[in-house]
Amino acid sequence: MGVSVMMNPAIQSQRCPAFHLPRLPSSGCFKVSMASTLHSPSKVAVKKPFSPPREIPFQVKHSMPEEKIEMFKSLEPWAERNILPLLKPVESCWQPQDFLPNPASEGFDDQVEELRQRAKELPDDYFVVLVGDMITEEALPTYQTMINTLDGVRDETGASTTPWGIWTRAWTAEENRHGDLLNKYLYLSGRVDMRQIEKTIQYLIGTGMNPKTENNPYLGFIFTSFQERATFISHGNTARHAKEHGNLKLAQLCGMIASDEKRHETAYTKIVEKLFEVDPDGTIQALADMMQKKISMPAHLMYDGRNENLFDHFSAVAQRLQVYTAKDYADILEFLVGRWKVADLTTGLTGEGRKAQDYVCGLATRIRRIQERAEGRAKEAGTARISWIFDKEVKL
Numbered sequence: 001m002g003v004s005v006m007m008n009p010a011i012q013s014q015r016c017p018a019f020h021l022p023r024l025p026s027s028g029c030f031k032v033s034m035a036s037t038l039h040s041p042s043k044v045a046v047k048k049p050f051s052p053p054r055e056i057p058f059q060v061k062h063s064m065p066e067e068k069i070e071m072f073k074s075l076e077p078w079a080e081r082n083i084l085p086l087l088k089p090v091e092s093c094w095q096p097q098d099f100l101p102n103p104a105s106e107g108f109d110d111q112v113e114e115l116r117q118r119a120k121e122l123p124d125d126y127f128v129v130l131v132g133d134m135i136t137e138e139a140l141p142t143y144q145t146m147i148n149t150l151d152g153v154r155d156e157t158g159a160s161t162t163p164w165g166i167w168t169r170a171w172t173a174e175e176n177r178h179g180d181l182l183n184k185y186l187y188l189s190g191r192v193d194m195r196q197i198e199k200t201i202q203y204l205i206g207t208g209m210n211p212k213t214e215n216n217p218y219l220g221f222i223f224t225s226f227q228e229r230a231t232f233i234s235h236g237n238t239a240r241h242a243k244e245h246g247n248l249k250l251a252q253l254c255g256m257i258a259s260d261e262k263r264h265e266t267a268y269t270k271i272v273e274k275l276f277e278v279d280p281d282g283t284i285q286a287l288a289d290m291m292q293k294k295i296s297m298p299a300h301l302m303y304d305g306r307n308e309n310l311f312d313h314f315s316a317v318a319q320r321l322q323v324y325t326a327k328d329y330a331d332i333l334e335f336l337v338g339r340w341k342v343a344d345l346t347t348g349l350t351g352e353g354r355k356a357q358d359y360v361c362g363l364a365t366r367i368r369r370i371q372e373r374a375e376g377r378a379k380e381a382g383t384a385r386i387s388w389i390f391d392k393e394v395k396l
């Protein structure tokens with residue numbers, strides 16, 4: 001799961017002692033925005049400490065009709081044959097230790113010193129993006145929870161033997177290496193304020209996210225398809241930047257993560273492709289619904305205990321460095337529409353389905369047009385102090 005560029009102006013938070021949420025900006029920053037997080041101005045309830053920080057109104061639960069649960073059950077043999085092979089056996093997986101100084105070796109100190117010297121050559125704003133990506137990965141419990149909300153595919157026991165359950169656990173286990181690797185690298189680099197970062201992770205996991213997937217696996221797998229591709233793009237770009245700064249080891253490290261994301265994208269897009277095959281009308285309507293609500297970014301509720309606009313600041317830096325941009329959002333949508341051959345759907349669509357098809361097929365172009373107009377109007381970007389890099393100032 002991944003990064004983020006988007007924000008919706010709509011929400012004001014109120015504080016709760018333990019996990020209060022960042023107040024989101026009062027005006028839309030369309031320069032970096034497109035996917036809204038929560039789509040209506042909200043009434044916010046103050047919660048007890050350690051309960052979810054606020055009630056998000058209009059959360060829809062269980063939008064998939066009950067009979068379709070059977071359909072997911074009937075897809076289990078298919079998932080076993082087509083999805084599980086996309087997991088890698090643990091023994092052939094890379095591990096974070098493969099890319100980090102070995103603490104049991106004689107040369108550990110020298111290896112750490114070299115890593116730190118190399119890290120000095122990278123600019124502060126690069127670290128803001130790398131930290132934001134790492135924090136996003138570290139909120140993995142939230143993403144596993146989200147997938148396990150989905151009707152018909154959730155892991156019912158914690159050790160379910162259905163292919164859906166097996167996939168979700170093994171996917172989580174693969175993803176877990178991403179946060180571990182980035183976290184350890186950043187710790188050793190000496191360039192970042194680990195305590196502030198750790199607080200941000202704790203806040204974020206305590207807060208959760210609002211993906212608007214409604215316990216509905218159609219929506220859920222569209223969401224994960226989008227997110228795996230988004231993270232593939234962003235980790236690929238942090239790799240490219242590291243290489244441009246001459247840091248080949250860091251480039252390799254980010255590149256390894258990106259390659260996992262790509263494999264995960266393949267799996268989730270394959271599931272949605274199958275849904276288009278067995279239920280084109282339901283799937284196209286789900287895609288339109290998800291895009292209409294906009295894909296919220298997994299870390300959209302991040303907070304470090306100080307900066308109420310932290311996510312926007314991180315997103316703005318990611319946008320400016322071209323690690324993940326509003327254009328990428330449109331590109332991902334266009335890619336998925338092509339991948340699922342949405343424009344070619346002819347049979348099995350109702351009138352609503354046709355409308356959804358038209359909407360989705362024209363959406364990437366519309367987003368780009370709005371984006372260009374917003375760029376034309378964009379004011380001079382400001383700066384922000386980011387706690388992750390010891391409150392140093394970065395351009396947004």
Ligand SMILES: [Fe+2]
Nearest residue numbers: 001228231261
């Ligand atoms: Fe991922």
Ligand SMILES: [Fe+2]
Nearest residue numbers: 001137175178
């Ligand atoms: Fe990941």
